Amino acid sequence: MSKTSDTSDESDRSDKSDRSEMSDRSDESNMTYKPVRVLFLCVGNSCRSQMAEALLRHSGGERFDVHSAGSIPVGVHPKTIRALAEIGIDAGRQRSKHWSVYLNAPPFNYVVAVCNPETQNCPIAPVKGERLHWPFDDPFGIHGTDEEQMKVFRRVRDQIAERIRRFVHDVTGR
Numbered sequence: 001m002s003k004t005s006d007t008s009d010e011s012d013r014s015d016k017s018d019r020s021e022m023s024d025r026s027d028e029s030n031m032t033y034k035p036v037r038v039l040f041l042c043v044g045n046s047c048r049s050q051m052a053e054a055l056l057r058h059s060g061g062e063r064f065d066v067h068s069a070g071s072i073p074v075g076v077h078p079k080t081i082r083a084l085a086e087i088g089i090d091a092g093r094q095r096s097k098h099w100s101v102y103l104n105a106p107p108f109n110y111v112v113a114v115c116n117p118e119t120q121n122c123p124i125a126p127v128k129g130e131r132l133h134w135p136f137d138d139p140f141g142i143h144g145t146d147e148e149q150m151k152v153f154r155r156v157r158d159q160i161a162e163r164i165r166r167f168v169h170d171v172t173g174r
Helices: 008-012 016-025 048-063 078-085 146-172
Strands: 036-042 064-070 110-113 130-133
Touching: 036 048, 048 064, 048 078, 048 146, 078 146
Parallel strands: 036 064, 036 110, 110 130
Antiparallel strands: none
């Protein structure tokens, strides 16, 4: 991946032409704009990338065409769905997918890896789009009581939600 860390400088370096195009398209009364296409990647496509997909779809609305995939999809984790439901987001229809389903898809504006390279091999899918990397801890293998596990899922959800808020603002100016 060409970008390996999440810094405020990285957000500042977003392609200004994409921003100006998006600001021209972001007028909700003008339904002719093309949504910004985003693909979130992680290993299992069960927790972080699913959370990111649901959170961006929820906060970005029709301004974004959002997808997620993994290198070894294992199904959407029930605690992912539960953590999102706690904040009013229904992700019950989302499905875990392998990144290869997007090989012949139209190019993405952004391909965002959400895995932590210190603990995992992040997928590098050969799909087109500007590469970003937002490393988050993986709540998938957390041990402990149900409440201890949910505490980790909530923390990761909230961290992703904050990063999504900044991303939406950076891309749309809103």
